[in-house]
Amino acid sequence: MYAAMSNANDNWRTQIRKGYLELCILSLIRVRKRIYGFDLISELETRGLEVKEGTLYPLLNRMTSDGCLSAAWETDNLKGHPRKFYSLTRDGQRALGEMGSEFESMIQVYRKLVQ
Amino acid sequence: MPTDVKLENYLSDLERALRPLPVSDRAEIVTEIKSHVLSALEREPNQPMDDVLAALGSAETVANRYLLERGARPVKPPLSPIIKWLVFGFVATVAMCLLFVGMLIWKFSPLVKLDEGSGQVTILNGAIHLEKGKRQELSGDRELAEGKRVQVDFENGRVEVRTAKEMKFTWRCRTSSTSSKTESSATAEGLLLDLRGLDDLRCELSVPRRTQLRLAGGNGKIDLERPKFGIEVNLSNGKVDLVPDEGEKYRYALSVGNGKIDEFSSSDAPDALSVKVQLGNGKISHSE
Incomplete structure (x- = not known):
């Protein structure tokens, strides 16, 4: 029974992180203006959100296809290999605003429920 | 196995697993993943390549996540060529045996025929003929x-x-x-x-x-x-x-x-x- 509950909790956590992660990525990119994947993983981890590399990169790829992010390849002459930098588009800004508002509403609802 | 070879093998597998996507998309994804690995090794040069690749996940798993994000169906890992040939060989052998048995049955039908009146027994459509003797x-x-x-x-x-x-x-x-x-x-x-x-x-x-x-x-x-x-x-x-x-x-x-x-x-x-x-x-x- 404990295992079943634990599985249910893991499933819930996975589901809720799916939407929350996109919000966090957009928020961080807005703060940093432009960032590449490896640094994004490190920054999220520093702020308490662990994301697997195999999960993040496909998500960034899809968010770019959706138009929330724009990507550009840059090669640092000192470091050598090319890096893909992400920044917010206008659509991304708008999406971030809407997601943030929605998330705030959800927190308000939850607080009322637990009072 | 040298580190570069492991990475190249991984990227090859990834590129192959991304085959439902356009060539340009596959190339960009492979380049980004390679960039990530090199960045990780830059930050921690003593880190084993196996650990970096394990943190990413298998090439098929990463590829399938890309495909799922795009609404495409994940690709099943291909069978090992040895297994493919074993399965093919087994199926072919069974088919040939069935064909052979079918031909034998067709050729030697009826298998056993008994003539009660004359007391004669014919087996395998005349291949063996038993006669009780003239009456x-x-x-x-x-x-x-x-x-x-x-x-x-x-x-x-x-x-x-x-x-x-x-x-x-x-x-x-x-x-x-x-x-x-x-x-x-x-x-x-x-x-x-x-x-x-x-x-x-x-x-x-x-x-x-x-x-x-x-x-x-x-x-x-x-x-x-x-x-x-x-x-x-x-x-x-x-x-x-x-x-x-x-x-x-x-x-x-x-x-x-x-x-x-x-x-x-x-x-x-x-x-x-x-x-x-x-x-x-x-x-x-x-x-x-």
């Missing part, structure tokens, strides 16, 4: 007056007995024996038909009414149909089937050493026909 036909007849007795001796076989329409005893027999030596001789009491020494005997006897039939044999089956004559049967092993005539009365004396006797309704009338059967092992049946 000899023996027949004859003798006048037999009322009250007289005919004795028939045999070793193994089947005897069917009916009432003759005339006062004449007739016999018609078939045997697989090549030698057709029989003896029919007149006796003081009537007639003796000696059929001993004949194998696989099949006889039809017609016995005149109000005479007496005595049958003595080793192993066999005797069918007595509506007899209008007295009967005495002595058989070592076998079966005796008796169909009584509705217009006749019978006085039965039946015995079986090991076996079974059906119910018979015996009569004490002075004109009742005597039916005596002694059977060593077997059954005396009342047939309708």
Whole structure:
């Protein structure tokens, strides 16, 4: 029974992180203006959100296809290999605003429920 | 294995697993993943390549996440070429065996054919042919007056007995024996038909009414149909089937050493026909 509950909790956590992660990525990119994947993983981890590399990169790829992010390849002459930098588009800004508002509403609802 | 080779192998697998995507997209994804790995190694140069790749996940898993994010169906990992060939070889072998068996059955059908009349057995559509031997036909007849007795001796076989329409005893027999030596001789009491020494005997006897039939044999089956004559049967092993005539009365004396006797309704009338059967092992049946 404990295992079943634990599985249910893991499933819930996975589901809720799916939407929350996109919000966090957009928020961080807005703060940093432009960032590449490896640094994004490190920054999220520093702020308490662990994301697997195999999960993040496909998500960034899809968010770019959706138009929330724009990507550009840059090669640092000192470091050598090319890096893909992400920044917010206008659509991304708008999406971030809407997601943030929605998330705030959800927190308000939850607080009322637990009072 | 050198680090670069491991990375190149991983990226090759990734590129292959991304095959549903356009070439340009595949190239960009592979470049980004390679960039991530190199960045990780820059940050921690002593970190093993295996650890960096393990943190990413298998190439197929990463590729499938890309595909899922785009709404495409994940790709199943391809079978090892060895396994592919093993499966193919197994299926081909089974198919060939089935084809071969089917051809054999078709070629040699019917597999077994039995001709009861001639006693011939044909196996595999004539590939093997068993013949019991040619059947000899023996027949004859003798006048037999009322009250007289005919004795028939045999070793193994089947005897069917009916009432003759005339006062004449007739016999018609078939045997697989090549030698057709029989003896029919007149006796003081009537007639003796000696059929001993004949194998696989099949006889039809017609016995005149109000005479007496005595049958003595080793192993066999005797069918007595509506007899209008007295009967005495002595058989070592076998079966005796008796169909009584509705217009006749019978006085039965039946015995079986090991076996079974059906119910018979015996009569004490002075004109009742005597039916005596002694059977060593077997059954005396009342047939309708």
